[in-house]
Amino acid sequence: MSEVRSAARVLDLLEHLQAHPEPQTLSTIAAALLLPKSSTLLLLRTLVGRGYAARTEDDRYRLCDRAGAGPDMATRLREAALPVMQDLRARVKETILLGVLAQGSRVRALAKEVSPLELRYDADLGHLRPAYCTAMGRLLLAHLPPAQWRRALLGRKLRALTPHTVTDSAALEAILARVRQDGYATIEQQYVLGGSGVAAPVVDAEGQVVAALNIASVSSRFDHGRDRLIQGAVEAARRVSRRLHDAGQ
Structure with a gap:
């Protein structure tokens, strides 16, 4: 069965954030997923808006507790x-x-x-x-x-x-x-x-x-x-x- 590209990208992003609990910059995440920064930013904003990810004060991103990883x-x-x-x-x-x-x-x-x-x-x-x-x-x-x-x-x-x-x-x-x-x-x-x-x-x-x-x-x-x-x-x-x-x- 072929993947829906947008859904696969969201899952890749969630899996990446779960595997790397430390807050990461947009550039780091985009490079790891081999995606343009603009597309990565839209995905991150969606996750932040739904409460699955959080944006730190120094403009980094991490997974929230509800998705299995905490900031500490x-x-x-x-x-x-x-x-x-x-x-x-x-x-x-x-x-x-x-x-x-x-x-x-x-x-x-x-x-x-x-x-x-x-x-x-x-x-x-x-x-x-x-x-x-x-x-x-x-x-x-x-x-x-x-x-x-x-x-x-x-x-x-x-x-x-x-x-x-x-x-x-x-x-x-x-x-x-x-x-x-x-x-x-x-x-x-x-x-x-x-x-x-x-x-x-x-x-x-x-x-x-x-x-x-x-x-x-x-x-x-x-x-x-x-x-x-x-x-x-x-x-x-x-x-x-x-x-x-x-x-x-």
Whole structure:
């Protein structure tokens, strides 16, 4: 059955706003959906008028609570995740990250607990990372509607950041399918040489993937502790998800 174009655009917009709880500019939303700014603005005005979206004082847009996302989701995620992240770091002695999608095809780290070891992986919370070659990014892309992750992978030129980076769209599509099947995503030296990791999904009370919990490690240690680190990430992400559920999120 063919889609009604206008209805499909509204649904794409709602799905995009739900997957990106932080307020976004008109330009960012239009670029993510591959739509003209004028058309995107009309769609946003309609959602705002019906109470599904809100416009902030600095001229950004977010989904309202009635559509499944609130303005303080990042804060609620941190509150649910930080105790779990601290416990996980103490057990595995590696850096723990919590991240969400930003601008459609990048990952923003909301929180981190850095490894106590002298040789460790660290990350700048203010830096946006590409989704296609990071564990958190692949995990989050894999749980987007197909139209959205295809735009993220096919709508831009993907650059090889290391000799190991996968940039072929067909290969990445197969990787995302495997992520959905396994329930976690791993990366080995595809974003930065010497760095590897695993990410698992954090889900809200409605079963939607809203963040990724990541164990980031020096590659040599990840190779030796792979199964233990994967299990640790999956179990910790489930704990964070339960805390979100208990908080009614």
